[in-house]
Amino acid sequence: MTKKPADPANGSAPAARQVPMRDFSRSLPMSLLRAREAVMRQFRPSLREHGLTEQQWRILRALAAIEAVEVTELARTAFLLGPSLSRILRDLEARNLIERKTAKADQRRSMVSISKEGVKLMASVAPTSEAIYAQITSRFGARKLAELQEMLGELEQSLAGLGSADDTRAEG
Amino acid sequence: MTKKPADPANGSAPAARQVPMRDFSRSLPMSLLRAREAVMRQFRPSLREHGLTEQQWRILRALAAIEAVEVTELARTAFLLGPSLSRILRDLEARNLIERKTAKADQRRSMVSISKEGVKLMASVAPTSEAIYAQITSRFGARKLAELQEMLGELEQSLAGLGSADDTRAEG
DNA sequence: CGGAGATACTTAACATGTTAAGTGAATGCG
C-alpha cells in the first residue's frame, strides 16, 4: 500500500509466465470440482425450497437408513468433519428434525436419530431429488455414470494411505 | 425443546427406514466429493507449509499464466464466486502477492496481476506440487487419468444449461 | 444532457471447511 502507480509503463509491470506449470484449468482437482458443481447446481434449488443445505440433506439421508448412530460414525457416513457436523446437528435439533440421546453405556457418546418431522421433510424432498437424479442419469447415460463412479472409487482407493498418517477426516 | 425424554420406550423412538431412497453413499455427488477430497489431501500439507490455501493457490496459478485479468474473468478461470474472490484478493494484495490497478478505460474494472513476490512464492511451491501430481498420475495411471477427466468433462457438458437460466457462478 | 438500467465489483450475513484447543468421560496401568 506504499504506492499505487497509475502508469502502466514502469517496473511494477506484471511478472507473468515466469513459473511454468501445467494449465491448472485441466488439473484433476479442478475437473472434479467443476463436475461436482455442475451436478450440485441441479439439486440446490430444490433443497433450498425446503430450507435445507446440501450437508443437512446428506445428514438426514444418512439417518433415514438406520435407527440411530454415534456422531463419529455419522461424520464418516455423511463425509463431514466433526466440527461441521457438530454445528449442523445443533441446528437440526433446534428445528426438531433430529433427536439426540446420550448413550447409556458410554456417557461420551451421543446417539443421533431422525425425528418424525425429519422423516416428513425427507418424504417431501425425496421425489424431486430422485427425479433430478434420474434426469442426470438419463442425460449422461446410466452406463457411463456407473463407469465414472467406478473410476472415482478406484482413484480414491489408489490414493488411500498416501497422505499424512493421521487422517483426521471421516473415511472408512 | 418442549420435552427431552430420556426413556427410549416411547413415541419418540427412531423413525427410520420410512423414506426409501438410493444409498446416498453411492450417489454421484458423494463419489465426486470423496474423490476430490482424496486428491486434495495430497496437496494441502505442502500448500499449508507455504501459507497458502487451495483457493489462493488456484488464483496465483491462474495469474501466473497471463499479464493481467479483470476480476470477473479471474473468477471464471479460478472457478470462484465473486465474493470469495473479492476477499481473497484483498488478503493476497495485503501480502503483496498480487497487484491491482483500475482499468483506464473503465473505472469499474480492476486489472489483477501477480507480483514479483507472488512469482517467487509460486516458484517455491511448484516443484513439490508437480511432484505430487506426478505421483498421483503414476499411482492411478496416466491413461486412466485422462479417461477420467474426459468423462468429467462430458458430465459437465451434459449438464450445462440444465439449471436455472441465470448462472451466477463462474463458468465459460 | 440526463436519468433509468446494466455492469463490475464489494459488503454483508449466514453456513460450512479446516485446524487447533477445550471439556467431560472412559481406560489402562502401576
Add this chain to the structure above:
DNA sequence: CGCATTCACTTAACATGTTAAGTATCTCCG
C-alpha cells in the same frame, strides 16, 4: 485406587461457499 492417556465430542478461530444487497461506474436512449 489414582492418575496419565485416550476418546468422543464441542468450541473457537479463521477461510471459503453461497445468496442478497449495496456502491460506483458506464451505456444508452429520449
